[in-house]
Amino acid sequence: MRYLTIALTKGRLADKTLDLFEKAGITCEEMRDKDTRKLIFVNEDLKLRFFLSKGPDVPTYVEYGAADIGISGRDIIMEEGRKLYEVLDLGIGKCRMCVCGPKEAEERLKHHEMIRVATKYPNIAKDYFYNKKHQTVDIIKLNGSIELAPIVGLSEVIVDIVETGSTLRENGLTVLEEICPLSARMVVNQVSMKMENERISKLIDDLRKVIQGD
Ligand code: PRP
Numbered sequence: 527m528r529y530l531t532i533a534l535t536k537g538r539l540a541d542k543t544l545d546l547f548e549k550a551g552i553t554c555e556e557m558r559d560k561d562t563r564k565l566i567f568v569n570e571d572l573k574l575r576f577f578l579s580k581g582p583d584v585p586t587y588v589e590y591g592a593a594d595i596g597i598s599g600r601d602i603i604m605e606e607g608r609k610l611y612e613v614l615d616l617g618i619g620k621c622r623m624c625v626c627g628p629k630e631a632e633e634r635l636k637h638h639e640m641i642r643v644a645t646k647y648p649n650i651a652k653d654y655f656y657n658k659k660h661q662t663v664d665i666i667k668l669n670g671s672i673e674l675a676p677i678v679g680l681s682e683v684i685v686d687i688v689e690t691g692s693t694l695r696e697n698g699l700t701v702l703e704e705i706c707p708l709s710a711r712m713v714v715n716q717v718s719m720k721m722e723n724e725r726i727s728k729l730i731d732d733l734r735k736v737i738q739g740d
Pocket of ligand 1: 669670671672673686688689690691692693694
C-alpha cells in the first residue's frame, strides 16, 4: 500500500485540523511538536504522510499530485483557482470575505465611483467587482496587514477576511459588503480520487462523521 500524502495549512488552521483528524482516528503525534524543524511526518500504521505548507501553496501541491489531499481555506481555493476536487467542508476556520473600509467609503462604493481596492486576494476582488457587481475598480495587491491601506490613504476600501471583526473595530473600519462565507475545506487531487478512491472516501466519511457529531 502506498502512502497517501496530506498537505496541511501552517498557522492557526493547523491545530484545529489536527484536533479534527485525531477525533477521526487519524493521528500524527510528531506534528504537535512546535519546536520541530521536520517537514514531513509519517503515520506508519495508516500509511499516511503529512506536511505543513504556506496556505496558498496547498492547492498547488494537490493539483500537481505532490499531495493527494489538502486542507485549505476556501479563500485560498477561490483565489488560486486550481484544478482539484473540493470534497468536504470541515466547518472550522469559519470567517467571511468582505469589502471593508471607513463608513465614509460606503457612498462611493454604492455610486460605483472609481475607487482603489487593496487586497491579498486580487482574483476574488476582480471576480466580485467586475463579474458580480459590474463595477470598475483599481485593485492593488498587498501581502498582509491589509487594514492599513485605507488608514494611510493607499486605497478607499479593502477586500479581506473578517473573523471576529476586532481588527476592523480597533482601526476604525467596518464591513461594507459581504462577498461570501468561508471555512476550511478538504481538497483532493483529481487522479488520486480515482486511483485511491476507497481509502480517500473512507477518510472523507470518517471526518464527516466527526463533523456531524455521529
Ligand atoms: C487576518 C485578516 C484580518 C484579520 C481578521 O489577518 O487579514 O487582518 O485576520 O481577523 P479578525 O476579524 O478576527 O480581527 P492575519 O492575522 O491572517 O494576518 P495578515 O494581516 O498578515 O494577513
